[in-house]
Amino acid sequence: MTFAPQTFKQQLIDWRRELHQNPELSGKEVATTARIRHWLESAGLRLLPYSLATGVVAEVGHGDKVIALRADIDALPIQETSGVSFSSQHDGVMHACGHDVHSSVILGAALLLKEREDQLPGRVRLLFQPAEENFTGAKALIKAGALENVSAIFGMHNEPGLPVGTFATRGGAFYANVDRFVLRVKGKGAHAARPHEGHDPIVLASQLVIALQTIASRDIDTLDSVVVSVTRIQGGNTWNVLPENVELEGTVRTHRGDIQKQVEKRIREIASGLASAFGAQIDVEWFNGPVTLINDEKWAAFSMQVAESVGYKTQTSELHMGGEDFAVYLQTIPGAFVSIGSASPYGLHHSAFNPDETLIENAARYFATLAEKALLQN
Known part of the structure; x- marks a missing residue:
């Protein structure tokens, strides 16, 4: 399957738009999977x-x-x-993170690599990963064996704050640890006109929100x-009754494991101290999410060099406070x-x-070039 440049560009945009019109949530990407399989098979790619x-x-x-090159395929609610x-066309579901763009980019890279298959100094494995948004997809692919014999892996995220034609990455820590907490405040309900007869969990929850903000401003080095x-925040069901319970939920983002543990420790200490002061109870649940994404220094520098060689304006990225399931791959093998x-x-x-769709063609050509050149590296 060979395309003229304009036809190639339009094909990738058409695929992106078809994916965009038919988004599916994490773990439910059945039709998306079928579409991608069909497009790859039609282009002569081997499906593993x-x-x-x-x-x-x-x-x-x-x-x-x-x-390996990786794209993610799931959408958001x-x-x-x-x-x-x-x-x-699916009510309440949208590709609001650009995974349809990422998939189209790697599909394009697959077509370009297929045209040069006989000249490739090795194999390029193409991962179209489900369930990135709930951080389960990378583990599923690794468990299935998708990283076997892979020496390095590369992936992308579109960046809405950067102009088209701009490329950014960094060596070392990049995306953050993502942790979730749930705080359940149990007080004593009472009539709103007689608050002294209860232990108001809404006032306690309000104090808790303010106290948690001091962790970043007063407990952690400002350079971290x-x-x-x-x-x-959820509590109460009418205007003149103090409720028995209030529940708070939130997230913690860090880039270092020791800071991550320190923040969790302080949340538990603050909750315990305020509960004691108010004569109430606060239960803390902590859920570890994806780990810090740590780019290999060599491959990050290499990916930037290749980007410069194909015409991108490059820059060193700032740290991201968002999470990214790609981090799981980088715990197993190097990459960027x-x-x-x-x-x-x-x-x-x-x-x-x-997102501006004009990024798709150039990004596809970039990843095809990146993969081919990476195969030549020691």
Whole structure:
């Protein structure tokens, strides 16, 4: 399957739009998987027989050395408001993070690599990963064997804050540890007119929110990155009754394991201290999410050199406080994760997110070149 440049560009955009119109949530990407399998098979790519409920792994080339490229394929539970002509046809589900773009980029790289298959100095494995948003997909692919014999892996995220044609990455820590906490405050209910007869959990919850903000500002070195955000408070069901219980939920983002443990320790200490002061009870549940994404220094520098060689304007990325399931691969093998500008007027996970599709063709050509050149490295 050979395309003229303009036809190639339009094919990738068409695939992206078809994926965008038909988004599926994490672990439910059945139709998405079928589409990608069909497109890859039609282009003559070898599909590898891994046992996966959703997701696709393909390969191009021959030889012992293997380099992997990864795209993510799942969408988010968001009602689209972008207004584009190819908006989501699935109510309440949207590709608001650009995984449809990422998939189209790696599909394009697959086509380009297939054209040069006989000249490739090894194999390129193409991972179309499900369930990135709930951080289970990378583990599923690794368990299935998708990283066997792979010497390095590369992936991307579109960056709405960067112009199209801009490339950024960094060696070392890049994306953050992502942890979730739930705080359950148990007080004593009472009539709102007689608060002294109870232990008001709403006042305690309010104090708790303020106290948690002192962790970043007063407990952690200001040169270390940390975010503590309370994102949900739920309690009470009427206007004149003090409730018995209030529940708070939130997230912690860090880039170092010792800071991560220190923050968890302080949250538990603050909760215990305030509970004692208010004569109440606060139960803390802590859920570890994806770990810090740590780029291999060599491969991060290499990925930037290749980006410069194909015409990207490159820069060293700032630390990201978001999480990324790609981090799990980098715990197993070396590689690099990169940002490519998508110039969306709205950010990731926004209902009006609308990346500039012109990034797709150049990014596809970049990843094809990156994979081929990486196969030549020691």
